[in-house]
Amino acid sequence: MITAAADDGPWLDEQAGRLVRPYTVSNGRTRPTADLDLLTHVTATGHPATGHPGPEHGRALKLARTPVTVAELAARLGLPVGVAKVVVSDLVETGLLLAEAPSFRHTPADPAVLRHVRNELRRRL
Incomplete structure (x- = not known):
């Protein structure tokens, strides 16, 4: 069961769930304008939002x-x-969020890193 938070207002309903389709949030846009990776760190800049x-x-x-x-x-x-990438991209463009690309000591496809991840997963599962 989805529970609505106090600040969700009309966007969520306890029984119906999300009342607004996700792509309505991004005005139908499916591609962000900023180059964002899933591991990109974003931080609020603290600048006041203009508009609504x-x-x-x-x-x-x-x-x-x-x-x-x-x-x-x-x-x-x-x-x-x-959709989240589009939202984040909007906020980066307006200067409200700062995006920092992930940095890796090794390339993500480094065979040694992949073997280590595989071995750790096997050990934990």
Whole structure:
């Protein structure tokens, strides 16, 4: 059962769930204008918002008071990753969020890293 938070207002209903289709949040856009990876860290800049950002934009700003990845932000917003990327991209363009690409000591496809991940998963499962 989905429970509506106090600040969700008319966007969520306890029995019906989300009342607004996810792509309505992004005005039908499916591609972000900023280059964002799932592991990109975003942080609110603290600049005041101009205009009237949507509820998801406002929630994203609150969640990004401390650094958070795009993937985690999408999960916390309850939005598909593609829609969350568009929301984050909007906020980056307006200067309300700062996006920092992930940095790796090794390339993500480094065979040694992949073997280590495989071995750790086997050990834990």
